[in-house]
Amino acid sequence: MNGRLFATSVVVLLLVSTGVGALSSTASSKKPVTIKLAHLYDEVSNPITYAWIQEMIKGFEKEHPDIKVKQEIFRYDRIDSRAMMDLRTGTRHDVMFSTPQLMPKHRLVGDYISLKPYIDKWSEEERADFSWSPVWNKSYPLGIPTGMHTRMVAYNRDMFKEVGLDPDRPPQNLTELVDYAKKLTRDTDGDGKIDVWGLGMYFGSERATVELYFAPLLWNYGGQLWDPETKKAAFASEAGVKGVQFLYDLVYKYRVTPEWAASGTYGDLERRFLDGKYAMAMGWGSYWIRDLEDKGLISGCFPPTAECKAPKAGVFLYPTKNNEIFVNTWSLSIHKLSKHPDESFEFIEYVLEPDNLLTFPDAGLPARASLWKRPEYNTDFYKTWHEAAKHGRPMPSTARYPELGDTVAAAIQEILAQKAPIQATLQRYQEEYNAEEYNAAYGR
């Protein structure tokens, strides 16, 4: 009897537990899915963009109550390598901010999924809204650009007037750039030392040295950093020597750029221009438009309005042959280990909505062509930026780009800081890069 009772109890318990399990599994299917968003904006160092991210999450979660977004914050120069390393360690991410110039490396590592199946569902019009930009091909299909980081030469209009230059007619070519810089380089207090440098630049040990200065000059003289056919570095060419010679002359021959431009950080360029130590600043990023506004050099331009005016500071295109400049962006990608790629793409699509992208403080410039048609982007100030963006050119499509950038930056810094011979130094660094078996084997 006891045995029968025991057996019956077991059966009942099993049935109950199965029922509870089934119920709980039904309930769990209704549980919100949590996706992780890896970005680079913390509350302390970038409160404005951090606030924008919070707005995006809040808005998305309101529209999609079944999807929750959890944040992960990484340093801007760590986020890409984090994605790659975490693929190997099995650490899951979902939506990630990514860098277009590192996409060839991501492609080889395989840490991002292709977004093609999702984008194929877009209308032709929607696709064309993005695909016009020079950063699209560098990102797609592993990422979608959120904006466009473009560079120009910023100049102080008041200083132009003070030395008798027409602020409405900025330099048109490199010769004029040097002439203007000579006039603008001044000892304002008569102590024998230069107080205002005509042309601010940055030649430190960061890739900005290559991307913002050397590469545009190299392109100007018809050269290239890396040869896609031989898969080898090609910067020590005649064009490369001419490019570095131009930079060298700015420092030592014309003395319009300080020797210490070969040290510090790229951020020093911005600080010194805003402080009035540089009359012109080459390599001024579209992500610094806000700082011009904060300093009162422009008004109504950030956030962009139809009343945007630039009374005290202007910008002009690089006065090189084809006005070519380096453009990049922050793209949005989905990590290979994501368990919720569909929900992740829903979040990406939410962020890419025109009104959301428009308010992204770190976008630089709009990645959507349709946004450029809005009145706030049809001011003279933004038309100039738009023109520059159209002349955008990416960095070489090699997975070994970080090493290439590091090598070229070190070569240029050595030449400019130590007055090393240009041709021999470029050649030595190029040989070092090309001799590296790893670069040769995986430089595709």
Add this chain to the structure above:
Amino acid sequence: MHKHKLLPYLLLLPTIAVLAIFLIAPIVSAFIMSFQDIPFGEVIGFVGIKNYRVLVGQERFYKNVLYTLEYLGGNIAIALPLAYLAAILVSSKFRGTVIFRTIYLLPWIMAPVVTAVMFKSMLDPACGPIPVLLEKLTGNSYSFFTNPTLSMLTIIVHSAWRSFPILMLFIAAGIATIPKELYEAAAIDGAGPWKKFTNITFPLTLPQVFIALVLITAWTIPDCEGPFALTGGGPGRSTEVLALRLFKDAFINYNLASAATTGVILIIIGIAIVVAYLHILRGGGK
């Protein structure tokens, strides 16, 4: 009886396990990785000593080693005497030594990146107080980060300034253990402060100096934070120490095999230097 013999080993087991997981396993892993081809984090296979052959075949590698030794030598030359002087000061009976002890510890408790930013501000070529002062004194302008010698000097001074407080504590602890009777006896024999230092203090604190020497070596050889934050290895590559090269390879260029190989070489260099210290110390003992 048998139980008593086992107990100490059982008590040591957790420590051994922790050391095995957090110290030995990464070293073994790095050692294995240094013999592998790992493009973009994916292990393709064993390549024997190829990674070592590639690394030692580079002129850049020898410069990295040379700069590492310069960095270490300079750091020891500045930090150790400074730590000894500070230890004597904080061990003395002067008033206010507690304040000095606290002030001296400040560099140690601050994050290296924070102190590096402080150094950078002080050495800013346009408005930093040190270049401005030097220019007023000598009439020449100084740009610390565009001059290879001054750049190396900067990373050395920064590291020495950060290292000396903890070395000071070790040496001060050694000074505190010296019996007062020895100084009293020496005073009766007519020994002055210098004689007391050379015949009592210094010989009796040699073990602590040795520990300090080993510690500073162990910290300096793998240090990349200071050089990275201050110079980024520049100008050119004139301050690219091996640890910085490793950091760039691993975390910027994602060349894990090269980074692991450099790591193993760093360990070998560290061991070789400590063995040399031991040899010198034993020789000194004879």
